[in-house]
Amino acid sequence: MEYTREIYWNIGQSLGVLLPMYLLAIAAVAFLTYQFSRRIKVYRQGQPLDRCDQWPTRLKQAIRGTLLQSRVLYQRLPGTAHALFFWGFLLLFIGTLLIFIQADLTDPLFDVRFLTGPFYLWFSLILDLAGLVAIVMLAGLLIRRTLIRPPGLDNIKDDWIIHGLLLAILISGFIIEGARMAVTELGTPLALWSPVGLLVANSLAGFEEATLRSLHQVTWWGHLLLAILFIAIIPLTKLRHLFTTSTNYFFADLGPKGMLAAIDLENEETESYGAATITDLTWKDIFDADACTSCKRCQDRCPAWATDKPLSPMKLVKQVGEIAFQQPQANLPETLERDVIWSCTTCLACQESCPAAIEHVGKIVDVRRHLVLMEGEFPGDEVTAAMEQTEVNGNPFGLAFAGRGDWAQGLALVDANTENTDILYFVGCYASFDKRNQAVAKAFVTLCAAAGIKVAILGKTEKCCGEPMRKMGNEYLYQTLARENIENIAATSAQQIVTTCPHCYNTLNKDYREFGLTLPVQHYTDFLADLIKGGQLQLQPQETRCTYHDSCYLGRHNDRYQAPRSLLTAAGAQLSEMDKHGRESFCCGAGGGRILADETIGSRISEVRAEMAAATGTGTLVSSCPFCLTMFEDGIKGADLSDQLTPLDLAELLVKRLPAA
The missing domain is CATH 1.10.1060.10 (Alpha-helical ferredoxin)
Structure with a gap:
């Protein structure tokens, strides 16, 4: 027998069939286009933004995000279910497109039929399995949404409409196939290549042929109307994300x-x-x-x-x-x-x-x-005071700028204005003025000295990098600080900048580029990791247990995860990761300028993070950010964990592993 089937079996290809079908399809597409054009007018209320540059890169990004579902798969179980449903539905769409091409184009115009032979067998099998996967995944997602109902996952009318419509389309498709197979394929080898359809066909085998043909016709037209409805409501429901999310990958x-x-x-x-x-x-x-x-x-x-x-x-x-x-x-x-x-x-x-x-x-x-x-408003008086103090003294503590480099007295530093230096250490406000973080700055300089690195600082000419002010919304103060810092850096002989603060690192390495800073900038974890790899810095490993907190501005903002862990390994540390670490790390609560603000609503973020660290049982919480260290000092006390957990900067741990002189 020939491995194929009659495309419009029991329906026919008369004008009375094709004309209403195409008119309905054209009307649905026209309605979809019109509704999206109305939405585009709303988007255009916003300010211009060029997101069409580097279009080859954007196109690849859009294809990868859409077809591979790379971002969706990030959420493991629900993401996998959604991706499998999408791939199943996509295969069914491709199958429908191939049927249209043969039935309405190549066959009537050129007498060419490609849905035959082995290709048709695999076509039937793949589409059957794709439909089954789509139904199972959709049902699973529906159960999650209606029965499991994770906290915060709100159900709206759209959810019921979309799930019901998609299930109706998929199930009616198998009923159509089963009715056709019950009449034309049962008992033939061809039926084995449509296993789900075969299951439905066997369940319908007891009906008369006339009944099966009536069932097939009614379901076929119902299936068509459901598909037309699906197209029409896309811009009116959450289904619009089929277009908008895919497009958003391009605009990312x-x-x-x-x-x-x-x-x-x-x-x-x-x-x-x-x-x-x-x-x-x-x-x-x-x-x-x-x-x-x-x-x-x-x-x-x-x-x-x-x-x-x-x-x-x-x-x-x-x-x-x-x-x-x-x-x-x-x-x-x-x-x-x-x-x-x-x-x-x-x-x-x-x-x-x-x-x-x-x-x-x-x-x-x-x-x-x-x-x-425009309104001079901050979240609290303490933030207003910090802004004013930064305007006057270049730091949020309100301490005299002339004393910014006092912490470095007695350390072997070079004058970047008159001597050659290997690195310019941009210290930051906390390492300059906060006693707890001054110990970190001293540890870093000591490590550099052990590696033979000449270090210079700006001292009293260094100002706050401006990052907390900018994230709080004070763009004017940020830009003033940025321009002053860049001018003072340019006056030195420095060829490279290193900072112990991820916020300073992120700001100097990214934001300052807009104002002309060209020097390479490194966070100290990358810098020290390079020194160890190059053999310039030697450590004597000592076994210790600890957990490590990934700073948001070193991790998610800059994807720097490996260097701190390689340093811990070099120091002999046995690392026990918290449940939320790496890309999924939980914030300390200091970012976005919140380091300047009192936390008065809800529970303290730093205390929640401290409890996560204490749960590892290691006794030591290592970080590589002065904001994080400051927050953990307070968070550990606030959570009453002082007898269980000690906060430590990575530089402090490493300096204890230097070989004895």
């Missing part, structure tokens, strides 16, 4: 990761800074809301939400969309709520986990910029 920020766009403060035509209304955000900020699938991954990863703060990144993005489409004149700070805006630590956990390439942090900082630059 190509980096540097987490970098904010600078405000042109010298533009005299600018009447307002930051985002007060939806038109102050970019079109991408509005588009993000349509790309959001409400999967709540960002919410699950958010340290603010986890500690009972009012910020849900998912809800904030959806709110932005609601404002854009329903009340575009609304005031963003009031509608989004100030406590929500000030709760963010800019840790990037939301963006790193988002399967739709949504950018949450920039929206929040833009609203903060308006509150600070």
Whole structure:
């Protein structure tokens, strides 16, 4: 027998069949196009933003994200289920497309049929299995949403419509196949290549042929109408993410990761800074809301939400969309709520986990910029005081800038203005003025000296890098500090900058490039790891147990995970990882300028993180960030864990492993 089948079996290819079918399809596509054109007009309320540069890279990114479901698979079980459903549904779509090509193009026009022979057998088997996988995965996702119901996963009308419609399309497809096979293929070798259809056919085998043909016709037209309905409602429901999420992969920020766009403060035509209304955000900020699938991954990863703060990144993005489409004149700070805006630590956990390439942090900082630059508002008096002290003395502590280098007295430093130096150590405010972090700075300089590295510092001419001020929304103060620091760095003979602070590292290595800084910048963990690898720095390993905290600004913002761990290994440390580590590390609570603010809502993020560290039973919590170390000093005391856990910077651990003189 010939391995093939009649495409429009029991339906026919008369004009009375084809004309209404194509008219319905054209109407659905036209409706879809019209509805999306209306949504595009709403996106265009936002400010211009070029996200079509480097289009080959963007295209590859979009294809990889869509076809390989690379971002979706990040959430293991639900992500795998969604990816398998997508691949199954995609194969069914491709199969339908091939049927259309043969039945309506190649066969009537050129008398060419390719759905025959071995190709047809594999075609039938693959589509059958794809349909089965799609149904099982969709049912699993429905059970998760309706019965398991993870906390925070809200069900809306769209969810019921989409799941019901997709299940109806998939199940009716197998009923059509089973009815056809019950009449034409039962008892033939061909039936074995459609195992699910065969199962349905066997269950229908007891019916008369006339009944099976009637069932087939009714279900076929019902299946067609469901498919047409599916196309038509895409722009009106969460199904729009089929287009918007895939497109958002193309529009995703190509980096540097987490970098904010600078405000042109010298533009005299600018009447307002930051985002007060939806038109102050970019079109991408509005588009993000349509790309959001409400999967709540960002919410699950958010340290603010986890500690009972009012910020849900998912809800904030959806709110932005609601404002854009329903009340575009609304005031963003009031509608989004100030406590929500000030709760963010800019840790990037939301963006790193988002399967739709949504950018949450920039929206929040833009609203903060308006509150600070236009309304003079901060989340507390302590933040206002820190800003004022930084304006006067170049540091948030309010200590005299002339004493910024006093911590280094007695250390072998060179004068970068008159001598050649291997590195310029950008110390940062905490290592300069905070006694606890001064010990870290001294340990780093000692390690460099042991490796024969000449170190210079700016001393009293160094100012705060401005990162906490910028993330709090004070772009003016940040830019003032940045320009002063760059000018002072340029006056030295330095050829390389190293910093012990991830916030300084991120700022100098990314943000300062906009203002002309060209020197290479390294975080000290990478710098020391290179020295050990090159044989310049020798350590005497001593066995010790510890856990390591990945700083958000060293980890997620800059993907620096390996160097700190290689240093711990070189020091002889036995590392016990916390449940949340690496890319999934939990924030200390200091980012986003929160290091300057009192934490008055919910539980303290640092205490929650300290409890995670204590659960490892190692007794030592190692970090490589002065903000983190400061937060852990307070968090361990606040959680009453002082007898169980000691916070330590990595440099302090390493300096104890230097060979005895």
